[in-house]
Amino acid sequence: QVQLQESGPGLVKPSETLSLTCTVSGGSISSYYWSWIRQPPGKGLEWIGYIYYSGTANYNPSLKSRVTISVDTSKNQFSLKLTSVTAADTAVYYCARETSLSGDPYFDYWGQGTLVTVSS
Amino acid sequence: EIVLTQSPGTLSLSPGERATLSCRASQSVSSKYLAWYQQKPGQAPRLLIYGASSRATGIPDRFSGSGSGTDFTLTISRLEPEDFAVYSCLQYGSPYTFGQGTKLEIK
Numbered sequence: 001q002v003q004l005q006e007s008g009p010g011l012v013k014p015s016e017t018l019s020l021t022c023t024v025s026g027g028s029i030s031s032y033y034w035s036w037i038r039q040p041p042g043k044g045l046e047w048i049g050y051i052y053y054s055g056t057a058n059y060n061p062s063l064k065s066r067v068t069i070s071v072d073t074s075k076n077q078f079s080l081k082l083t084s085v086t087a088a089d090t091a092v093y094y095c096a097r098e099t100s101l102s103g104d105p106y107f108d109y110w111g112q113g114t115l116v117t118v119s120s
Numbered sequence: 121e122i123v124l125t126q127s128p129g130t131l132s133l134s135p136g137e138r139a140t141l142s143c144r145a146s147q148s149v150s151s152k153y154l155a156w157y158q159q160k161p162g163q164a165p166r167l168l169i170y171g172a173s174s175r176a177t178g179i180p181d182r183f184s185g186s187g188s189g190t191d192f193t194l195t196i197s198r199l200e201p202e203d204f205a206v207y208s209c210l211q212y213g214s215p216y217t218f219g220q221g222t223k224l225e226i227k
Contacts, residue, residue, distance in 0.1 A: 041210065041223065043220075044208065044218055044220040045221075046218065047215060047218065058214065060216075061121070064214075094164055102150055102171075104170050104171035105152075105170070105212045106171075106176070110166075111164065112163075113164055
């Protein structure tokens, strides 16, 4: 059974960099796309971006200037960095695996989510 | 960017009733790229439907998806107590975008 676990600081100061890691267990990080998704308190979901195990990344244009997603296949991990954070970046951050069955993509495995609060 | 608008924002129904949730796109979406998720408080989203109409593994057959182009629908034929949750649609164009969600609450 594939499991994803987010880790990283729960509190980040304004203007600093938010850094999270997602550790994948029970399966290989290879041959899949891996995404970060966030959800501000009481609001809807927002896709941040994905990375392929080979290192190819794609970001949401609304965040592209501040986001970097990287992958470490040797550790079965991928990571998120979001720079210059503000209170608007306070959210539960999820990592998720994207599977494509017969060309139909979907997120089949999700982490439990981690709340990151931006505050001084 | 494709904007997904879900309606209604909140749907109040009783167990045993039929629920019909709408997801409308600002431009045409390939049916292959439309999915539905269920989310309960404090939990990660759970995949229900992918490819607009294919049920995910383990999802009861009371859940069904339909639609094409700009109009998609999630139907729950007979509501069970565990179905009361927030439902979101997601399109996998570039960039991926979610609808704002429909809260299905007990009447």
